[in-house]
Amino acid sequence: MEQDTKPEVVDDNLIDFDGPDDPYLPLNWPFRHKVVVTLLYSLCTMGTTWASTVYNSGLSQVQEQFHVGNEVALLGMALYLAGNAFGPLLWAPMSEAYGRKLSVLIPIFGLMVFSFASAVAKDLQTLLIARFFGGVFGGAPLSNVGGVLADIWPPTQRGAALLFWGMAVIVGPLLAPIVGGALVIALPHTGWRWTGYLTGTMLAAILVASMLWIDESFPPVLLARKANKIRLETKNWAIHSKSQETGTSFKEMSRKYLIVPFEMLIDPIAFFINLYAAFCYAIVYLAVIAFPIEFQAVRRWNEVVGSLPFLAMTAGVLIAACINFWGQLYYRKRFIANGNKLVPEARLMPMIIGSFFFPAGLFIMGWTAKKDIHWIGFSIGGACVGFGFFTIFQSAISYLVDTYLMLAASALAANMFMRSILAAAFPLFAKALFDKLGLDWGMSLLGFIAVAMIPIPFLFYIFGKRIRAVGKRSKQTFIP
Known part of the structure; x- marks a missing residue:
């Protein structure tokens, strides 16, 4: 006896990947490309954690120049870390709406700008404000790179990638004081400023390399771009991706x-x-x-x-x-x-x-x-x-x-x-x-x-x- 079954409704206007082996799917990127992307995103992360502690090498110079005590000078690091706490509330939703690449590289550019801003600060208020907003921008890789690794690595290989990225999180703040200390010794009065200059320059180099070799990896955003392209080429305005059916409401x-x-x-x-x-x-x-x-x-x-x-x-x-x-x-x-x-x-x-x-x-x-x-x-x-x-x-x-x-x-x-x-x-x-x-x-x-x-x-x-x-x-x- 045959059972009544409802036929599966297929939407010809819905864009999806061409099967699990589609090369457009980030999980199917060449292994070498995955390694390069993981390395660059890890460098972005290391740059943000580096920025958190390199400042401390010049604490005595900051105290001397702005005539403040140790606790007030330490606010430069504390406010940066506070910015790290609140930044992801902005950058995490941006990654789902506009993709991983923009939600990491735009904040890295912001951190670079505020690193230079802290280096040229003429008063303590400017320095502390620059450090806080640097932390807000620097929070992006800490919250979003984990999603990138989930996009491009299968579960059996993801652990090693997360381990490499995790090392970047902690190695940055441990190596920064050594380099910062060398700058303070070499430049007894302005070494603390050069910790900002060096951080900004390093972030600029990472940013340029990332713009050249990092591709977008968030599947819903890739499918939305694919749908937009096909829609314009065919003039079929009904073509769309799954993510475009629901959108990203402010409430959600x-x-x-x-x-x-x-x-x-x-x-x-x-x-x-x-x-x-x-x-x-x-x-x-x-x-x-x-x-x-x-x-x-x-x-x-x-x-x-x-x-x-x-x-x-x-x-x-x-x-x-x-x-x-x-x-x-x-x-x-x-x-x-x-x-x-x-x-x-x-x-x-x-x-x-x-x-x-x-x-x-x-x-x-x-x-x-x-x-x-x-x-x-x-x-x-x-x-x-x-x-x-x-x-x-x-x-x-x-x-x-x-x-x-x-x-x-x-x-x-x-x-x-x-x-x-x-x-x-x-x-x-x-x-x-x-x-x-x-x-x-x-x-x-x-x-x-x-x-x-x-x-x-x-x-x-x-x-x-x-x-x-x-x-x-x-x-x-x-x-x-």
């Missing part, structure tokens, strides 16, 4: 990028994972203050030599990259064993390892921060902090993506908002903390907080599935 964009991310701040999984990752991220920026205190104020090293121990933290990040790569292999085994279904908790293995190294590094830094103890001790502590941070940070990003799926953009926006706000606040009280408690007990206090957070990855590894099933937002994408 506001809900997606303003309301939902803030709702994520109170969803159980997002709140605790974001809090942990944000705390670790903020410690990196507090270390930007702690290292000069230890090696320049206590040990009397100059700005260049006193910045070299940042390489120890960078080495920790590189070692962590190997652990994260092992984590990808571990996740793949769990994924296959689970019938090719997502297992978000399997993403937490590197975080569990890093959760012990992170507080250990803080304690080592604290209790080797004495002039009569060899400098290698403090550096080893910094390497442990870098190792712990990167394993925790990358695992958190991967876990949020697996947990929230189609809501991942909002979960990551909440993550970025929280971590940027904490990173902006921590350096402001760093000097007061270390002046009153000393580096030993100041770093130990942070270590005790990190110890208190060690149970977080274990709790989510054991109970994460149950929590995902009841969370207001996580249950919307819950996969048993």
Whole structure:
């Protein structure tokens, strides 16, 4: 007996890709082109995080020129990071309306302009305003590049691309103080200005290369462009793409990028994972203050030599990259064993390892921060902090993506908002903390907080599935 079936309605005017092997689909780009695009977007990201800390190399010169204290001068970094928190609320919706390329390269141009503006600032107000708006523009790669990597890399290769991009996020702020210190030594009175000139010049070079070799990768925007071209060539005004059926209303964009991310701040999984990752991220920026205190104020090293121990933290990040790569292999085994279904908790293995190294590094830094103890001790502590941070940070990003799926953009926006706000606040009280408690007990206090957070990855590894099933937002994408 034949069953009545409704014929599938095919819209001949609807433009789509010509099957899964269509070369126009970014997933089918040549491997070499994908690597170049990933490299250039990672350089864009490194440029924005570089800009956040290179300014700190010239803090003493800023204080001297504008006759302000340390906390006021530090506002230059704090306001930049605050701009990072709010910028994605503008650039994320722009990426969906106009594509990834414009939503990253236009802000990079803005950051370049404000980097030069901060370099020529005649008063402190101009400097701080330029730094804040530089941060607003600099937030774009931090929020949008993850989407690019999802556009061009299949799931089996995406982990390595995200790992490379994640290294660019953290290597930038760790290398910048070394170069900035060299500029301050070479130019005793205007070195702080040249940190801005150098950043602007570097961003200009990255921007030119990106304009030449980066192609648009967001499929809905590509299909809309394809539909527009065919519509004009054929004069058939009914031709359109799927995204052009719904458009991008202000109400929907506001809900997606303003309301939902803030709702994520109170969803159980997002709140605790974001809090942990944000705390670790903020410690990196507090270390930007702690290292000069230890090696320049206590040990009397100059700005260049006193910045070299940042390489120890960078080495920790590189070692962590190997652990994260092992984590990808571990996740793949769990994924296959689970019938090719997502297992978000399997993403937490590197975080569990890093959760012990992170507080250990803080304690080592604290209790080797004495002039009569060899400098290698403090550096080893910094390497442990870098190792712990990167394993925790990358695992958190991967876990949020697996947990929230189609809501991942909002979960990551909440993550970025929280971590940027904490990173902006921590350096402001760093000097007061270390002046009153000393580096030993100041770093130990942070270590005790990190110890208190060690149970977080274990709790989510054991109970994460149950929590995902009841969370207001996580249950919307819950996969048993």
